Amino acid sequence: MSENPARTLRSLVLGVTLAVVAAQPAFAQSVLRDSETEALFRDISKPLIEGAKLDPKSVNIVLVNDPEINAFVATGQTVYIHSGLLVAADNVNQVQGVIAHELGHVAGGHSIRIYEGQAIATKISLLSLLLGAAAMAAGAGEAGMGVIAAGQQAAMGNLFAFSRSQESSADLAGASYLAKAGVSGKGSLEFFKKLQNQEYRLAIARTDDYASTHPLNTDRIQTLEQIYKKDPAWAKPIDPALEARFERVKAKLIGYVDPKRAAVLYPESNQSVPAHYARAYAYHLGAYPDKAAQESEALLKIAPNDPFFLELKGQILLEGGKPREALPALRQAVAKAPDKPMIAALLGHALVATEDPKNFPEAKQVLRQAIARxxxxxxxxxxxxxxxxxxxxxxxxxxxxxxxxxLIGENKLALASAKMAMNGLKAGxxxxxxxxxxxxVSEAALKKDKKKKK
Structure with missing residues (x-):
């Protein structure tokens, strides 16, 4: 039975395209936003961002809801950290090591330059496909298939080598940012060793560096260890205040994304702040409002004026169908943290949810101020x-x-609502x-989607 060369060519072009796309990082399902978490990210990354000679106001560290241990830079100056990575990290220094590495990608413009590698890989693949198809059309089927297979292997090898070069560059850049910030590189090494152990469990061949999109962790550890140990910050201890904040953020994240695990990691015998935090979220999401309220009250006994503990109490009451009862805690939280617009937005939500017309003027003021920030x-x-x-x-x-x-990507509805607004607003x-x-913007996005479907 003979094979149609044109059909084979089309199939192989599709295969190469999919392989190139698969080499790009994929966005996680959703962004997780939390005032306390974002404040921690901002504070631990600022000295690193400055070390990279970037503007802290222009660089964002974003938490995404994905259990995989990963972090990446897609476009622009945004570092995406998976929730799985934050949960897996043992201390704040490890997270700083990851951020420093990703900032190396940002400063190096790697999210843009990856397309250079893809372009080269695509040219190699297409050339081999054309040569192979020509050979097959001339009757040399096996030879043609061999040319195509070799071309695809060479293309992907070229792409992976390009990626490995960027990873090595980000490693070295990240090490320099940690040094400039006076942050120890121990956390970076610890986290690489954690990933290395994962490699062993997954039985990934450690001798074949050619087929890896990243430099193998053993090689990276050896290179970085030599650099980090020479740095004066190597023996510098972790900032206890930052570590305490990290433990809180990690605990509340586990309670939110994995309530069952939170119950195991933070049993009721554990009366620490992180444990109360984790259980409060776990109970709240598990529909145990009384237990969730008890945990939030336990936190407020420890720190009555903590805006994030007050926010938690208000959130539990609001989402438990008690918006009026949530108002005192949320008003106090906004007063204690006037620079946290998400807390203000939650207060605005509670004011609206009371369905009391007397609360609407305050809601408008609070929400407009929140959106302005x-x-x-x-x-x-x-x-x-x-x-x-x-x-x-x-x-x-x-x-x-x-x-x-x-904001939520509903372009058709956004366009309709925007046109409705324009009909009633004064031009200019x-x-x-x-x-x-x-x-x-919405119309352009809809036209783009329409072209893709065609």
């Missing part, structure tokens, strides 16, 4: 839309709805221009 909060826009609708301000209710839909005003921007 952080306009990437879909729920804040949703609540503000409710307030505008309650006030009879249909155009701004539509604009708030457009903002929300734009800031709100009108914002609605116009959303309409243009």
């Amino acid at each position: 952080d306009n990437d909060n879909p729920d804040a826009w949703y609540q503000l839309g409710i307030v505008y609708d309650h006030d009879g301000d249909a155009p701004r209710a539509a604009l708030a709805t457009a903002e929300r839909n734009n 005003t800031p709100d009108y221009l914002r609605a116009q921007d959303i309409a243009m």
